[in-house]
Amino acid sequence: MVKKQPFYITTPIYYVNDAPHVGHAYTTLACDVLARFKRLDGFDVKFLTGTDEHGQKVEKSAEKAGIDPQNFTDKVSKNFQTLTHKMNFTNDDFIRTTEQRHKIACQDVWKRLLDAGDIYLGSYSGWYSVRDEAFYVESELINNYEGTKIAPTGAEVEWLEEPSYFFKLSAWQERLLAFYKKNPEFILPLTRRNEVISFVEGGLQDLSVSRTSFKWGVSVPNDDNHIMYVWLDALTNYITAVGYPDTEHEEFEKFWPADLHMVGKDILRFHAVYWPAFLMAANLEPPKRIFAHGWWTNEGEKISKSLGNVIDPLELIETYGLDQVRYFLLREVPFGNDGDFSRSAMVRRINGELANDFGNLAQRVLSMINKNCNGQVPEKGIFTKEDEDFLDRVDGLLSIVREALDIQAFHIALESIWTEIRNSNHYIDHQAPWTLKKENPDRMNTVLYILAEVIRQLAMVAQPFVPEAAGKMLDQVGVSELNRNFNQYGLKGRLNVGVKLPKPQGIFPRYVDELDS
Ligand code: ME8
Numbered sequence: 001m002v003k004k005q006p007f008y009i010t011t012p013i014y015y016v017n018d019a020p021h022v023g024h025a026y027t028t029l030a031c032d033v034l035a036r037f038k039r040l041d042g043f044d045v046k047f048l049t050g051t052d053e054h055g056q057k058v059e060k061s062a063e064k065a066g067i068d069p070q071n072f073t074d075k076v077s078k079n080f081q082t083l084t085h086k087m088n089f090t091n092d093d094f095i096r097t098t099e100q101r102h103k104i105a106c107q108d109v110w111k112r113l114l115d116a117g118d119i120y121l122g123s124y125s126g127w128y129s130v131r132d133e134a135f136y137v138e139s140e141l142i143n144n145y146e147g148t149k150i151a152p153t154g155a156e157v158e159w160l161e162e163p164s165y166f167f168k169l170s171a172w173q174e175r176l177l178a179f180y181k182k183n184p185e186f187i188l189p190l191t192r193r194n195e196v197i198s199f200v201e202g203g204l205q206d207l208s209v210s211r212t213s214f215k216w217g218v219s220v221p222n223d224d225n226h227i228m229y230v231w232l233d234a235l236t237n238y239i240t241a242v243g244y245p246d247t248e249h250e251e252f253e254k255f256w257p258a259d260l261h262m263v264g265k266d267i268l269r270f271h272a273v274y275w276p277a278f279l280m281a282a283n284l285e286p287p288k289r290i291f292a293h294g295w296w297t298n299e300g301e302k303i304s305k306s307l308g309n310v311i312d313p314l315e316l317i318e319t320y321g322l323d324q325v326r327y328f329l330l331r332e333v334p335f336g337n338d339g340d341f342s343r344s345a346m347v348r349r350i351n352g353e354l355a356n357d358f359g360n361l362a363q364r365v366l367s368m369i370n371k372n373c374n375g376q377v378p379e380k381g382i383f384t385k386e387d388e389d390f391l392d393r394v395d396g397l398l399s400i401v402r403e404a405l406d407i408q409a410f411h412i413a414l415e416s417i418w419t420e421i422r423n424s425n426h427y428i429d430h431q432a433p434w435t436l437k438k439e440n441p442d443r444m445n446t447v448l449y450i451l452a453e454v455i456r457q458l459a460m461v462a463q464p465f466v467p468e469a470a471g472k473m474l475d476q477v478g479v480s481e482l483n484r485n486f487n488q489y490g491l492k493g494r495l496n497v498g499v500k501l502p503k504p505q506g507i508f509p510r511y512v513d514e515l516d517s
Contacts, residue, residue, distance in 0.1 A: 004044035008255035009035055012263050013052040013095060013237050016076035017061040020083045021303065022341065023264065023296055025313035026329050030293065030410060031262050032089045033330065036464035037405050039090075041486045046255050048241045049084060050095030051077040055230030056130045059216035069216050073098055086314055088322060088467060095241050097218075097233055106218045106228055106236045108245035112282035113167060114221075124164035124208040131155035133230050134270075135208055153266070165210040165226060172277040173204045179276060185289060187272050188408060189336040192265065192292045196272045207274065235275045239284070247284075258287040262408075268292040291408045294338035303341075311341060320511060323466035324350045330410040330465060350511045354469075357421045358458070359508030361428070365451040366476055366504035368433055377452055377478060377499045378445035387450050390427050394420055394457050398486060401461050410465075417461055424454050452477050453495045460484065469507050476504055 011028045014020065028049050035047035052058075053073040062072035077096055084091055095102065113119045127136040129151045136157060141149040151157050180186060180197055187193035210226035211217070217227030236244075242256050243249025263271050268290065276286035298309045316325045328346045331353070333339030369378060383391070397420055404412040428451060436444035459473035463484065474484060478499040 006254045007038045007043040008046045008258040009260045011049040013050040016051045016053050016073045017057050020080050022311035022313050033464045047091045048093050049091045051080050052234045053098045054217040055133050093241050095237050102240045103218050105240035105244045106233050107221045109236050116281050118168045118281040122166050125161040127157040128160045129155040129157045162212045164208040166206040167209045169204045169207040176200050188291045231270050257285040260289045261287050262291050265292040297340050323469045331414045335410045347511050354508035355510040369448050377495050378449045380449040381442050381446040394454050472507050
C-alpha cells in the first residue's frame with residue numbers, strides 16, 4: 001500500500017477569557033475545510049485546535065468571574081470544545097495549555113533556548129498590553145482621544161518594571177530574512193509577507209520571555225520566580241501536540257514541520273517572526289506556512305463586547321443552519337481580506353446560491369428521475385458534443401478546487417464550483433428533459449444520466465464546505481460512503497446505470513424570515 005502523505009494543520013489556540021465568537025469559528029472552519037479536503041484527497045491529516053489558558057489576561061478574567069483560574073479555564077475551554085462539535089469540525093486533537101504534556105514541552109523548549117545561549121536574565125521596563133499579551137516600544141504607541149497612550153491595536157497599555165529573562169531576538173534578524181527569502185510562500189497572502197519583511201528589516205529588539213508579577217503560567221525551569229511569557233508557552237502547543245519533547249515520536253517525525261498554521265492577521269507577527277526564531281534557536285524546523293486571514297466586522301462596525309455586537313456562532317447555526325453558515329463565511333469574502341458580516345447578505349446567499357442554484361438543480365433532476373426513470377440511475381445513450389464538453393468541464397473541477405485550496409483561496413474554490421452549478425442549470429434549461437419526455441425518452445434518459453453524474457461530482461467537491469448537505473446529495477445519487485474519496489472521482493467513477501435511488505428530498509431550504517412570512 002502506498003504511504004499517505006502527511007498534512008498537519010493548526011488553528012490558533014483561543015484565549016479562554018470569553019465565549020467563542022464568529023471570528024474564532026471562522027478560522028477553525030477554514031482549517032476544517034482544508035483538513036476534510038486533504039483527507040478526501042488521500043492525505044494522512046492531523047488537524048489541531050485548542051485553548052490558550054495561561055497569562056495575565058486569563059488570570060484577570062478568572063478573578064473577575066470570582067473563580068480560581070483552573071476552574072475558570074476548565075469552564076470556558078468547554079465552550080470552545082462545544083463549538084467544535086456544533087460546527088461539525090473534524091479536529092483530531094484539542095489541546096489545552098494547562099495540560100501536563102504541554103508544560104513539559106514548554107520547559108523543554110526553554111532549556112533548549114537557554115543551552116543555545118539565546119536566553120539571558122535582565123530586567124524589563126516598558127509598556128505591556130494585557131489584552132494583546134504583547135510588549136510595545138514607545139514609538140509604536142498612539143494617543144487616544146483623551147491623550148492616553150494606547151497600543152496600535154487600540155488596547156490599553158501599562159508600564160511594567162520587573163526582572164525578566166530575554167530571548168536574543170535581535171540576533172535573528174538576518175537569519176529570519178534569509179529564511180523568508182528562501183521560502184517565498186512561508187507567509188501568505190503576499191501583502192502580509194511584505195509587511196513582516198519590512199518589520200524585520202526595521203530591526204528587532206530582544207524579547208522579554210518571562211514575567212514575575214503574577215503566577216498563572218508555566219514556571220521557568222530552575223527559577224520558580226518567573227513564569228514563561230504566554231506567547232512562548234502558547235506557540236509551543238503546535239509541537240506539544242505531535243509528541244514533543246520526544247522528537248523521535250511517531251507523530252513528530254510524521255507531522256513536524258506543520259504544513260500550515262492558520263491565523264488571523266492580528267497575530268501574524270508572533271507566528272511569522274517570534275515562532276520561527278524560537279524554533280530555529282531550539283534547533284527545530286519552522287513550519288512550512290503561516291496564512292493570515294482578514295478581520296470580520298459586524299454590519300460595518302468593529303466586533304467588540306463593549307459595543308454589544310458580538311456574533312454568536314451558535315445562534316447563527318440555530319437561525320440559518322450549519323452548512324448555510326459554513327458556506328456563507330467562506331463564500332462572502334475573498335480569503336485573506338477583511339469582511340463585513342451582514343444578515344441580509346447571508347440570506348441572499350442562502351436563498352440565491354444554496355436553495356435556488358444548487359438545491360433546485362438537484363431537486364429538479366432527482367424528481368424527474370424518480371418519476372420517469374423508475375427511480376433508478378437512467379440508461380444512457382450516445383453523448384453529443386455539448387454533453388461531452390459539459391462533462392469535461394465538470395471533470396476538471398477537482399483540480400481547480402485543489403489548486404485554489406493549496407493557496408487557501410476558499411473563495412476561488414467555491415466560485416468555481418458555483419460556476420459549474422450555474423452551468424448545469426443552463427444545460428438543463430437548454431436540454432429541457434421535460435419536453436423530451438414525450439418526444440424522445442431515450443434522449444431524456446441520457447440527459448438525466450449526465451445531470452445525475454454532474455450532481456455527484458458537484459456534491460463530491462462540495463463535501464468539505466457543506467458536509468451534511470453534500471452527504472445527503474450523494475446518498476440521493478446512490479453513492480455509498482465508501483466511494484466518496486477523490487481517488488474514486490472523475491471518469492473512472494461514473495455513476496452506474498440501474499442503481500436504485502432513494503426518494504428525493506429537498507436539501508437546501510429557503511430561509512424565510514418569520515417576520516416576513
Ligand atoms: O490571539 N475576525 O487568541 P484569541 C476574524 N491565544 N478572525 C477573528 C476575529 C475577527 N473579528 N476575532 C478573532 C489569541 N478572530 C492567542 C493565539 S496561538 C499560539 C495563540 C480569530 O482568542 C483570528 O484567528 O484572541 C484571531 O487570530 C484569533 O481569533 C485570536 O484569538
